[in-house]
Amino acid sequence: MAERQPPLGAGRNAGLEVPPAQRANPLWAAAWMMGALTSFALMAIAAREISKELDTFQLMFYRSIIGIVIVVAIGALLPGGMAQFKTGRFRMHAVRNAAHFVGQFCWFLSISLISLAEVFAIEFTTPIWVAMVAPIFLAEKMNRYRAMAIAGGFLGVLIVLRPGVTEFGAGHIAMLIGSFAFSLSMITTKKLSATESPLCILFWMAVLQAPMGLIGSVSDFTLPGLESGLWLVIVGICGLTAHYCIAQAFRWADATLVAPMDFVRLPLIAVVGMLLYGEALDPFVFLGGAVILTGNWISIRFARQS
Structure with missing residues (x-):
């Protein structure tokens, strides 16, 4: 369950509040970020392998079912039990998960169509979209730093895609749509987090997205084989561990330090793509x-100073 959370600069933070670190220890922050980066890489590999047997709707359905099992098991062990999943904001959960489903669907689809490095590079534009829509939905002010981040983000996209020079295909379009959908998901997550716990948000994500994936799968429903089943479990687990590690990293260092660490995800996944799938290392990516990272970092640094 690859839940996309608000925190990272090359990842997820332009236009959102940046929580201060509880204590400063860059080494611990780096260690937790390596856990997050490893989880993201494993999730991408698993998605690529699953796509050989299951289509994207089926992947999303099974991922949600595994997510329900994991979140309910965790909730049962915590004080309050299932009562912590009660909500009075079902409509907001529905809006959030419609956007998140589109974003996650596009992410999984893109992984099966274009190089892993391209997927991750384009995904870095998510906080740029957040910076654009936050003034509309959160009444946050547009300033020159956010404008610089937006301009830098789109310049970065043009460098990665090079329209008219290299092939611009369905996978690139899907990931751009997915990044925008992730930004809407983040905006609604910010609204929900005022009253809902992270575990409650994750629970309703899995519950609401399971039928969405099932509806798209009914015409050609397939039971996963043993190998795909194992990869599906990895997707479910890594979606949780990635963002748990990110949350821990922010406990040990400020966003201005953690955000650049997320950029390591790009060369890491590029090397993985080269070794496992023979994908070329593209310097323009x-x-x-x-x-894109520089634009996001400027926005985060301004948010911290403010």
Whole structure:
């Protein structure tokens, strides 16, 4: 269950509040970020392998079922039990998960169509979209730093995609749509987090997205084989561990320090793609990703100073 949370600069933070670190220890922050980066890489590999047998709707359905089992098991062990999943904001959960389902669907679909490095580089634009829509939905002010982040983000996208020079296909379009959908998911997550616990948000994500995946799967429903089943479990587990590690990293260092660490995800997944799938290392992907990261980092630094 690859839940997308608000925190990372090359990942997820432009236009959102940046919680201060409880204590400063960059080494611990880096260690937790390596756990997050490893989880994201494993999730991408698992999605690529699953796509050989199951379509994206089926992947999303099984991922949600596994997510329900994991979240309910965790909830049962915590004080309050199932009562912590009660909500009075079902409509907001529904809006959030419609957006998140689109984003996650596009992410999984893109992994099966384009290189892993391209997927991750384009995904870095999510906080750029957040910076654009936050003034509309959260009444946050647009300032020159956010404008610089937005401009840098789109310049980075142009460097990565190079329209008219390289092939611009369905996978690239899907990931751009997915990044925008993730931004809407983050905005609604911010609204929900005022009253709902993270575990409650995760529970309703899995419960609401399971039928969405099932509806898209009914025409060609397939039971996963043993190998795909194991990869599905990895997707479910890594979606939780990735964001748990991110949350822990922010306990040990400020966002301005943690955000650049997320950029390591791009060369890491590029090497994984090269070793496992023979994908070429494209210097323009790295350059564009660096430009996007710089824009996000400027926005985060301004948020911390404010």
